[in-house]
Amino acid sequence: xxxxxxxxxxxxxxxxxxxxxxxxxxxxxxxxxxxxxxxxxxxxxxxxxxxxxxxxxxxxxxxxxxxxxxxxxxxxxxxxxxxxxxxxxxxxxxxxxxxxxxxxxxxxxxxxxxxxxxxxxxxxxxxxxxxxxxxxxxxxxxxxxxxxxxxxxxxxxxxxxxxxxxxxxxxxxxxxxxxxxxxxxxxxxxxxxxxxxxxxxxxxx
Amino acid sequence: xxxxxxxxxxxxxxxxxxxxxxxxxxxxxxxxxxxxxxxxxxxxxxxxxxxxxxxxxxxxxxxxxxxxxxxxxxxxxxxxxxxxxxxxxxxxxxxxxxxxxxxxxxxxxxxxxxxxxxxxxxxxxxxxxxxxxxxxxxxxxxxxxxxxxxxxxxxxxxx
Numbered sequence: 001x002x003x004x005x006x007x008x009x010x011x012x013x014x015x016x017x018x019x020x021x022x023x024x025x026x027x028x029x030x031x032x033x034x035x036x037x038x039x040x041x042x043x044x045x046x047x048x049x050x051x052x053x054x055x056x057x058x059x060x061x062x063x064x065x066x067x068x069x070x071x072x073x074x075x076x077x078x079x080x081x082x083x084x085x086x087x088x089x090x091x092x093x094x095x096x097x098x099x100x101x102x103x104x105x106x107x108x109x110x111x112x113x114x115x116x117x118x119x120x121x122x123x124x125x126x127x128x129x130x131x132x133x134x135x136x137x138x139x140x141x142x143x144x145x146x147x148x149x150x151x152x153x154x155x156x157x158x159x160x161x162x163x164x165x166x167x168x169x170x171x172x173x174x175x176x177x178x179x180x181x182x183x184x185x186x187x188x189x190x191x192x193x194x195x196x197x198x199x200x201x202x203x204x205x
Numbered sequence: 206x207x208x209x210x211x212x213x214x215x216x217x218x219x220x221x222x223x224x225x226x227x228x229x230x231x232x233x234x235x236x237x238x239x240x241x242x243x244x245x246x247x248x249x250x251x252x253x254x255x256x257x258x259x260x261x262x263x264x265x266x267x268x269x270x271x272x273x274x275x276x277x278x279x280x281x282x283x284x285x286x287x288x289x290x291x292x293x294x295x296x297x298x299x300x301x302x303x304x305x306x307x308x309x310x311x312x313x314x315x316x317x318x319x320x321x322x323x324x325x326x327x328x329x330x331x332x333x334x335x336x337x338x339x340x341x342x343x344x345x346x347x348x349x350x351x352x353x354x355x356x357x358x359x360x361x362x363x364x
Contacts, residue, residue, distance in 0.1 A: 014226060021234065022230065025238075033262060034261075034323060034353050035353070036262065036352045036353035037259055037260070037351065040348050041343050041350060125332070128328055128330045129254040130362065133360065139258040140257070175261070
């Protein structure tokens with residue numbers, strides 16, 4: 001009786017448990033992908049080329065000064081109001097050629113989304129964070145309009161397979177390898193929306 | 206005889222090594238979770254701003270990274286103004302054209318037009334340096350850029 005020792009714990013299944021965890025993490029880990037706002041820079045103009053003349057009413061000027069204050073069409077504005085103002089400008093449809101615009105058709109604002117240009121100016125002292133916030137709102141304005149247009153088109157018979165899919169989802173699906181729908185048609189629809197509402201956002205220095 | 210047998214029972218039992226694999230696995234998990242895959246060693250502060258209207262950077266297309274921000278703690282002798290980092294070293298604005306060209310040389314020819322330049326700029330940097338970078342990229346004819354950001358509400362940036 002005095003020789004009794006503690007019974008040994010069976011550790012044979014420990015390795016299995018460890019492997020189970022290993023496999024769990026292997027399956028659930030995703031390597032972080034970078035994401036951000038895509039932009040295209042304008043090419044450098046040859047010096048002898050005449051600058052294109054635009055109507056003042058088709059330009060929506062956004063100025064971000066060195067103190068990160070926002071000046072939209074020469075009026076001080078809060079960041080949260082910027083998106084609404086930009087949508088109003090793009091969606092105006094002043095010359096009546098835009099069939100899907102729901103704006104006020106004010107003749108002193110933009111003619112149609114194809115002609116409307118947002119010009120974003122900044123100063124050297126502007127902080128990058130503020131600049132990104134403004135870019136984000138302006139891209140958001142375009143995305144909101146494109147989403148609306150995408151839902152409209154989705155409810156027509158021609159594009160009925162993409163019903164209730166907004167523009168951002170369409171783009172995601174187009175990139176997604178697991179998407180089962182017709183990708184060529186989806187691309188066609190995306191391109192059509194991009195032509196109808198082109199992202200004309202110029203960055204001036 | 207029984208005398209000798211008694212002696213043996215007094216020896217130390219062998220150390221149980223069954224838990225060794227667990228310790229090793231624990232370490233493995235720790236490093237698995239804590240590892241961040243990063244191509245360059247940063248010598249600058251690089252806290253990205255956040256935005257929500259973002260697109261994923263397509264890894265199918267080639268990407269070059271340009272970092273900018275103020276030098277981090279260990280490199281304070283380089284000043285407190287925002288600086289550019291290309292690959293593993295500080296660089297001047299004028300180096301960007303050469304950098305883009307060297308990136309292009311490394312690519313297959315059919316991929317060259319798809320080269321995207323990801324700008325990873327610290328949120329406390331000012332637009333002066335970003336404007337300079339953009340101007341140089343235009344000179345190098347690398348027009349596809351991406352302002353790399355985190356995901357979140359853009360209004361947080363202003364605080």
